[in-house]
Amino acid sequence: MAHVRVMTELRSMLSLGPKGSWKPPILSRWPRSRRASLSCGRRVLAHRHHLESSGRATELAQQRLRDETAEVAAEIARDRVRQALAEDPVLAARLLDEARRTVRRRRY
Numbered sequence: 001m002a003h004v005r006v007m008t009e010l011r012s013m014l015s016l017g018p019k020g021s022w023k024p025p026i027l028s029r030w031p032r033s034r035r036a037s038l039s040c041g042r043r044v045l046a047h048r049h050h051l052e053s054s055g056r057a058t059e060l061a062q063q064r065l066r067d068e069t070a071e072v073a074a075e076i077a078r079d080r081v082r083q084a085l086a087e088d089p090v091l092a093a094r095l096l097d098e099a100r101r102t103v104r105r106r107r108y
Helices: 004-015 033-055 056-087 089-107
Strands: none
Touching: 004 033, 056 089
């Protein structure tokens, strides 16, 4: 009966979101027959069609690209900072002292 609770929670979460022209179906279980698989497939394709026709698919793809780009840039920046700190112990000590002061200020 846990799946019933999960479905209820999903419906509740969806009801909190913006009201739109699409109400995504909540499938209660994995399809076990060819007929159920086809039905599930139709629902997935209907959702994809809705995303594409509403422009939401493009928005989501662009947001994913922005997020992935930010993650790559952050990783590059972290690597460069780590390298700079490893190469310059004076810089590392200064930044560590500044970090300690910042943490103390935030506590009080």
